[in-house]
Amino acid sequence: MSTEDRVSALEERVAGLEDALQQSEGATSGTQSAAPAQSPDADAFWALEGLRARTADPGAVMMVGSVEIPAGGEVRWQMGAGADELFSSDFADRAESLSALAHPARLRILQRLMTDAQTVQDLAGTGEFGTSGQIYHHLRQLTSAGWLRAAGGGRYEVPAARVVPLLTILLGVDR
Numbered sequence: 001m002s003t004e005d006r007v008s009a010l011e012e013r014v015a016g017l018e019d020a021l022q023q024s025e026g027a028t029s030g031t032q033s034a035a036p037a038q039s040p041d042a043d044a045f046w047a048l049e050g051l052r053a054r055t056a057d058p059g060a061v062m063m064v065g066s067v068e069i070p071a072g073g074e075v076r077w078q079m080g081a082g083a084d085e086l087f088s089s090d091f092a093d094r095a096e097s098l099s100a101l102a103h104p105a106r107l108r109i110l111q112r113l114m115t116d117a118q119t120v121q122d123l124a125g126t127g128e129f130g131t132s133g134q135i136y137h138h139l140r141q142l143t144s145a146g147w148l149r150a151a152g153g154g155r156y157e158v159p160a161a162r163v164v165p166l167l168t169i170l171l172g173v174d175r
Contacts, residue, residue, distance in 0.1 A: 013054060013078075047062075047064065051080070055082070058082075058083045058084050059082075059083040060080055060081065060082050060083055061080065061081055061083060061086060062078065062079070062080035062081075063077075063078065063079050063080070063164055063165055063168045064077070064078035064079075064164070065077055065078070065163070065164035065167060065168065067163055067164060067167065069114050069115075069163065070114060070115040070116070071113070071114055071115055071116060071117075071118070073160075075160045075163045075164060077160065077161060077163065077164040077165075078164075079165070096145060097145045097146065097147075099145075100141045100142055100144070100145035100147055101145075101147065101166075101169065103138065103141075105128075105129055105130075105134075105138055106138050106141065106142055106147075108128065108129070109123060109129065109135070109138055109139070109142065110142065110147060110148070110158055110166060113148070113156055113157060113158055114158055114163070118151075118155040118156065118157070119154045119155055119156070120132055120135050120136065120139070120154065120156075121154070123135050139156060143156075146159070146162065147159075147162055147166065
């Protein structure tokens with residue numbers, strides 16, 4: 001795919017997102033209608049059909065989300081890749097990043113940092129994560145894999161670019 005084709009595809013995606021945003025703003029800005037413009041039941045596969053319309057065979061995969069984080073802030077994020085690009089990559093290259101998530105305490109730490117905790121002291125206060133040494137061990141694993149970052153002043157946060165991928169992984173596991 002040439003650079004011009006990629007830019008054109010991105011422009012189409014942005015236009016589609018802008019249209020969807022305008023429709024959702026219209027539905028919540030006081031305009032009256034008999035039914036919501038885009039309820040999940042109205043067109044269950046709207047995202048899939050939009051992706052298919054913008055890609056060629058052998059297809060593509062996309063993660064997209066607009067999330068208000070309970071601890072504060074909003075994340076709007078998307079990422080996509082062609083199926084051929086993904087199938088030709090080495091899946092094992094992702095093992096370290098995924099293995100950092102493969103511990104119940106680490107998943108719970110990520111959850112707490114997005115909902116009601118900011119510091120090791122906040123995490124240690126509940127007693128659910130063990131000693132501060134154990135907490136720091138988990139924080140190091142998550143930070144080195146990019147799932148967390150130090151925010152200064154002893155605070156930790158999930159980077160915006162990791163919120164939607166994390167929630168997408170959780171959603172995928174549930175299905």
